[in-house]
Amino acid sequence: MxxxxxxxxxxxxxxxxxxxxISVICALLxxxxxxxxxxxxxxxxxxxxxxxxxxxxEALEEPGILDYYDSDMGYAPLRxxxxxxxxxxxxxxxxxxxxxxxxxxxxxxxxxxxxxxLLDAGDIVAVEEATYVEALINFRKQGAFCLGVKMDxxxxxxxxxxxxCRKNKIKMLxxxxxxxxxxxxxxxxxxxxxxxxxxxxxxxLILEDDPYRYLSYDGDVPASYLALAGDGGNVIYCSSFSKVxxxxxxxxxxxxxxxxxxxxxxxxxxxxxxxxPFTHKAVYHYLRKNDFRTRISFLCREYGxxxxxxxxxxxxxxxxxxxxxxxxxxxxxxxGTADGIHDMMDFAxxxxxxxxxxxxxxxxxxxxxxxxxxxxxxxxxxVTPEAAKEGCKRLAEAIKAYRSV
Amino acid sequence: MxxxxxxxxxxxxxxxxxxxxISVICALLxxxxxxxxxxxxxxxxxxxxxxxxxxxxEALEEPGILDYYDSDMGYAPLRxxxxxxxxxxxxxxxxxxxxxxxxxxxxxxxxxxxxxxLLDAGDIVAVEEATYVEALINFRKQGAFCLGVKMDxxxxxxxxxxxxCRKNKIKMLxxxxxxxxxxxxxxxxxxxxxxxxxxxxxxxLILEDDPYRYLSYDGDVPASYLALAGDGGNVIYCSSFSKVxxxxxxxxxxxxxxxxxxxxxxxxxxxxxxxxPFTHKAVYHYLRKNDFRTRISFLCREYGxxxxxxxxxxxxxxxxxxxxxxxxxxxxxxxGTADGIHDMMDFAxxxxxxxxxxxxxxxxxxxxxxxxxxxxxxxxxxVTPEAAKEGCKRLAEAIKAYRSV
Numbered sequence: 001m002x003x004x005x006x007x008x009x010x011x012x013x014x015x016x017x018x019x020x021x022i023s024v025i026c027a028l029l030x031x032x033x034x035x036x037x038x039x040x041x042x043x044x045x046x047x048x049x050x051x052x053x054x055x056x057x058e059a060l061e062e063p064g065i066l067d068y069y070d071s072d073m074g075y076a077p078l079r080x081x082x083x084x085x086x087x088x089x090x091x092x093x094x095x096x097x098x099x100x101x102x103x104x105x106x107x108x109x110x111x112x113x114x115x116x117x118l119l120d121a122g123d124i125v126a127v128e129e130a131t132y133v134e135a136l137i138n139f140r141k142q143g144a145f146c147l148g149v150k151m152d153x154x155x156x157x158x159x160x161x162x163x164x165c166r167k168n169k170i171k172m173l174x175x176x177x178x179x180x181x182x183x184x185x186x187x188x189x190x191x192x193x194x195x196x197x198x199x200x201x202x203x204x205l206i207l208e209d210d211p212y213r214y215l216s217y218d219g220d221v222p223a224s225y226l227a228l229a230g231d232g233g234n235v236i237y238c239s240s241f242s243k244v245x246x247x248x249x250x251x252x253x254x255x256x257x258x259x260x261x262x263x264x265x266x267x268x269x270x271x272x273x274x275x276x277p278f279t280h281k282a283v284y285h286y287l288r289k290n291d292f293r294t295r296i297s298f299l300c301r302e303y304g305x306x307x308x309x310x311x312x313x314x315x316x317x318x319x320x321x322x323x324x325x326x327x328x329x330x331x332x333x334x335x336g337t338a339d340g341i342h343d344m345m346d347f348a349x350x351x352x353x354x355x356x357x358x359x360x361x362x363x364x365x366x367x368x369x370x371x372x373x374x375x376x377x378x379x380x381x382x383v384t385p386e387a388a389k390e391g392c393k394r395l396a397e398a399i400k401a402y403r404s405v
Numbered sequence: 406m407x408x409x410x411x412x413x414x415x416x417x418x419x420x421x422x423x424x425x426x427i428s429v430i431c432a433l434l435x436x437x438x439x440x441x442x443x444x445x446x447x448x449x450x451x452x453x454x455x456x457x458x459x460x461x462x463e464a465l466e467e468p469g470i471l472d473y474y475d476s477d478m479g480y481a482p483l484r485x486x487x488x489x490x491x492x493x494x495x496x497x498x499x500x501x502x503x504x505x506x507x508x509x510x511x512x513x514x515x516x517x518x519x520x521x522x523l524l525d526a527g528d529i530v531a532v533e534e535a536t537y538v539e540a541l542i543n544f545r546k547q548g549a550f551c552l553g554v555k556m557d558x559x560x561x562x563x564x565x566x567x568x569x570c571r572k573n574k575i576k577m578l579x580x581x582x583x584x585x586x587x588x589x590x591x592x593x594x595x596x597x598x599x600x601x602x603x604x605x606x607x608x609x610l611i612l613e614d615d616p617y618r619y620l621s622y623d624g625d626v627p628a629s630y631l632a633l634a635g636d637g638g639n640v641i642y643c644s645s646f647s648k649v650x651x652x653x654x655x656x657x658x659x660x661x662x663x664x665x666x667x668x669x670x671x672x673x674x675x676x677x678x679x680x681x682p683f684t685h686k687a688v689y690h691y692l693r694k695n696d697f698r699t700r701i702s703f704l705c706r707e708y709g710x711x712x713x714x715x716x717x718x719x720x721x722x723x724x725x726x727x728x729x730x731x732x733x734x735x736x737x738x739x740x741g742t743a744d745g746i747h748d749m750m751d752f753a754x755x756x757x758x759x760x761x762x763x764x765x766x767x768x769x770x771x772x773x774x775x776x777x778x779x780x781x782x783x784x785x786x787x788v789t790p791e792a793a794k795e796g797c798k799r800l801a802e803a804i805k806a807y808r809s810v
Binding site: 018061106118203249250263276278 | 543
């Protein structure tokens with residue numbers, strides 16, 4: 001072709017798009033099928049298919065639901081349901097009403113809305129040392145710089161955040177406080193209070209990403225940043241139905257401080273993200289007809305058992321080989337380190353190709369892209385007891401063989 | 406609240422978001438209900454509701470459809486169906502295969518993808534003198550400047566485009582060649598060839614937006630820019646199922662030149678626009694089970710009749726008062742001018758408030774925001790014969806009264 005279309009790309013199109021390491025592992029796994037501890041998605045056998053089918057049929061009964069929708073914020077009854085849930089569970093302060101809730105195409109669009117409305121090229125976003133890689137990629141496509149802040153089993157280390165704020169003009173802190181992807185860690189209440197205090201002092205906005213909150217297997221989670229901030233107005237809260245219903249429905253939401261609500265609403269139109277209310281309505285019908293707490297309890301039993309099974313197998317097969325893991329209290333992920341492995345990506349490729357077992361190297365989730373080379377993420381959401389055992393056995397073999405290479 | 410969140414907005418968030426004049430009219434109409442010639446959406450009583458209900462139930466039979474989808478381009482069978490359709494109808498040159506088709510959240514997301522991947526602040530986009538206002542808003546939120554190019558009943562005037570290209574560094578031409586929103590005009594084959602030649606000469610990319618193509622009431626449409634460009638590689642083609650199925654399904658697509666395909670695919674992930682394949686699959690099932698040509702014929706009969714009815718009523722009631730309209734060969738829109746009305750927005754507000762009838766002022770669709778003050782858009786898609794008559798009668802009364810004020 002004569003026309004050099006690539007020369008027409010914007011700065012974003014030409015320079016800022018990235019592909020994550022995870023897709024490298026997924027591509028390898030597709031070529032060498034095996035036991036996978038790599039998938040971060042829910043177990044499809046747990047999706048409420050029959051209930052969703054009924055809900056979609058009911059949602060479509062009224063043809064007007066397939067018109068362009070008259071609210072840029074999304075289907076109002078679902079926004080009201082969410083506001084009520086957030087109050088019932090103490091997630092939200094009093095100012096959060098349906099008006100401040102925006103329905104989004106998954107939490108991913110929610111994060112992107114925040115990115116486009118708040119970040120300019122050159123802005124700095126503080127993130128947990130290891131964090132959701134798609135968020136990093138999203139912030140960076142806007143030209144922002146992601147600065148990793150030291151964390152431990154109790155969450156972000158406030159002193160490290162304070163130092164980062166003193167030395168850099170940080171615009172926003174992105175945090176996954178509950179059962180983080182990838183570390184499985186939950187920030188303690190004390191840490192949340194201290195982090196919030198630092199953010200107040202340095203005038204930093206917090207984007208609280210909370211998709212795993214309801215997958216809590218060992219009791220309640222600490223108060224949200226949103227609730228702790230009260231009327232502070234410096235927390236945007238984001239969550240999704242991906243883990244509790246199914247990711248493919250692409251339903252997430254944001255709770256947005258009043259000062260910003262109008263901007264988010266207007267952005268929906270300017271960005272072409274016209275709402276899809278038949279899906280909102282179907283999800284709403286599903287939630288009205290099926291008790292949410294019962295659903296959550298069911299999922300917690302199922303996934304809690306998967307966590308325990310995989311932890312037990314890791315203990316038997318991998319601990320003796322110097323693999324150390326944390327015990328997450330919820331979510332989908334176990335974070336580990338392996339003694340004597342200095343390039344986990346190299347090992348991960350080896351393990352897939354030679355032993356048919358996949359984990360995700362931890363460096364994939366780390367903002368600087370170089371540290372954490374002895375870390376890895378295990379996912380247990382889709383792992384049966386048989387797969388847990390077989391996968392750990394294979395990993396043990398892989399480690400032994402890899403070390404001897 | 407203590408925190409001044411507005412100070413944290415990006416340039417885009419703070420300065421580049423717009424609300425269209427159309428929403429002003431819609432808000433007024435909500436307060437003063439009446440006959441509306443203003444809605445640009447399809448008639449909801451023509452949506453294939455029963456067929457879609459079946460299609461969604463079938464799509465959800467396989468739980469995996471609610472996983473995160475493994476293709477960033479969207480559900481492959483629907484992309485194949487679209488590629489086949491585009492070849493059957495001569496819309497696409499040989500290089501267009503399913504690999505070059507990206508499924509999008511309506512044509513609006515398709516346009517936004519092009520905007521983000523190709524436009525930087527300061528870029529100039531040539532547009533038809535009167536064009537789809539949401540596209541203008543979308544280009545502008547990226548900081549681009551929209552330059553209107555003179556058109557007449559035969560489409561863009563090539564000499565005017567050439568002059569614009571000589572005097573400005575134009576990156577892209579955005580055009581709706583068939584039954585344009587808002588003018589209802591269709592570019593002739595000669596004009597398309599001449600416009601394509603100018604674009605080639607000045608190295609301008611063309612974004613061809615073609616959502617009305619199948620709503621053709623008086624015979625075939627001329628060849629697409631995409632087909633005319635052949636292997637030229639300077640045309641991106643965009644369309645949607647909004648008009649032929651229903652807008653609320655939010656299903657559009659792009660055909661992307663090979664040089665750019667990978668960028669669009671990667672952008673989906675970076676932008677958080679993870680595909681929603683259950684909707685893709687449902688649309689695919691719908692298309693497999695229901696003949697597309699039969700559906701199109703049905704819609705053309707229905708909408709063609711609505712066009713004829715409204716044109717006849719305009720002729721009886723408004724022509725004698727100096728209202729001149731064109732006769733569109735398809736789509737949803739009739740473009741008019743009214744002698745002696747010098748500020749159509751003012752008149753439009755008057756007509757809603759005093760006579761209970763709504764049209765959209767033409768200036769809403771014009772890039773410079775000031776010309777075309779005697780023009781207006783009539784929509785006939787949702788207008789029954791009774792409403793056509795009553796609305797034109799009311800408009801006639803409004804014109805007489807307004808002129809005498």
